[in-house]
Amino acid sequence: MEGMDFYLYGSRCCPLLEYLGAEFVARLDAYPFEQMKRMSDKRQEWDANWKLALEAFIEGYHLQGLHPQLIPLADTYRTQRDVFPNGHSASISRFLIPSEQYAHRLNAKITDEHNLFMREAGIDPVTFQGGPADVREAIIKSKRANAKTAGYDFSMFDDEQLIDDWTVKLFPSCTFNTHPEGVLVQRWLPHPTDPEKLTYISQIWALPGRELPSYMGIPSDADRSGKSIRKPVYLDKNDLESLGPVISQDASTMPKIQKRLRSDGFKGSIYSEQEILIRQFYAEYERYVSLED
Numbered sequence: 001m002e003g004m005d006f007y008l009y010g011s012r013c014c015p016l017l018e019y020l021g022a023e024f025v026a027r028l029d030a031y032p033f034e035q036m037k038r039m040s041d042k043r044q045e046w047d048a049n050w051k052l053a054l055e056a057f058i059e060g061y062h063l064q065g066l067h068p069q070l071i072p073l074a075d076t077y078r079t080q081r082d083v084f085p086n087g088h089s090a091s092i093s094r095f096l097i098p099s100e101q102y103a104h105r106l107n108a109k110i111t112d113e114h115n116l117f118m119r120e121a122g123i124d125p126v127t128f129q130g131g132p133a134d135v136r137e138a139i140i141k142s143k144r145a146n147a148k149t150a151g152y153d154f155s156m157f158d159d160e161q162l163i164d165d166w167t168v169k170l171f172p173s174c175t176f177n178t179h180p181e182g183v184l185v186q187r188w189l190p191h192p193t194d195p196e197k198l199t200y201i202s203q204i205w206a207l208p209g210r211e212l213p214s215y216m217g218i219p220s221d222a223d224r225s226g227k228s229i230r231k232p233v234y235l236d237k238n239d240l241e242s243l244g245p246v247i248s249q250d251a252s253t254m255p256k257i258q259k260r261l262r263s264d265g266f267k268g269s270i271y272s273e274q275e276i277l278i279r280q281f282y283a284e285y286e287r288y289v290s291l292e293d
């Protein structure tokens with residue numbers, strides 16, 4: 001966690017490492033945060049409560065309904081979900097492979113996205129001999145083989161960390177989508193007076209001076225040398241396009257769900273086993289709000 005500052009507005013405080021816990025911090029040990037530079041910083045007001053938005057970013061199964069374009073690319077069925085003390089959590093979803101309930105319905109063919117990720121890993125899709133199920137392994141091998149030339153040191157990372165999406169959540173409302181090349185940091189901050197509004201903050205921190213994967217979504221005009229740090233860009237509320245194709249789908253849906261919470265028919269949420277990270281979040285949240293100052 002070196003290279004980042006953390007602050008707390010409040011009187012109840014303890015040392016950061018004690019708050020995060022050794023086991024949780026170990027999950028982040030391999031990532032060279034101290035070398036990363038901020039290359040994107042987008043902020044926008046959303047018409048939703050911050051907890052509602054957070055829910056959508058700590059579970060992955062909504063992908064099949066809201067982000068159908070990602071169905072061939074992420075296994076959200078067999079996601080590993082880990083809970084840690086003090087409300088922190090982590091989830092790992094396999095990338096470039098569909099959930100098994102979709103595998104037999106999809107044509108077993110290499111998609112444009114497979115080709116893109118192969119090219120970025122140094123594989124020529126034209127001469128690639130395998131099928132879509134072989135792409136993950138090929139990319140992992142190629143990334144390892146080309147790491148030194150590309151200026152990366154992947155020796156601290158497991159194979160899965162070179163390709164999968166690791167979402168690490170710091171309680172209460174910060175997630176790190178970690179990759180060896182960089183990290184997407186997202187936050188959902190409560191509005192000071194209106195519980196049905198929040199400020200969404202999305203930042204990309206990445207290793208400067210190297211080729212960076214396109215899935216990181218670094219703006220085309222970002223200074224990839226790392227010499228100038230990206231300043232925050234405050235997006236107009238109606239500017240969904242600047243959020244990118246995936247987050248814009250989340251952002252446009254959020255206010256609709258917020259409105260539905262006011263329906264007479266809504267008596268409260270029932271969370272399934274699959275939603276253990278949301279259940280853990282609310283258990284910790286309830287513990288906090290029940291504490292006396």
Ligand SMILES: [Fe+2]
Pocket residue numbers: 056062063066067246250
């Ligand atoms: Fe989403």
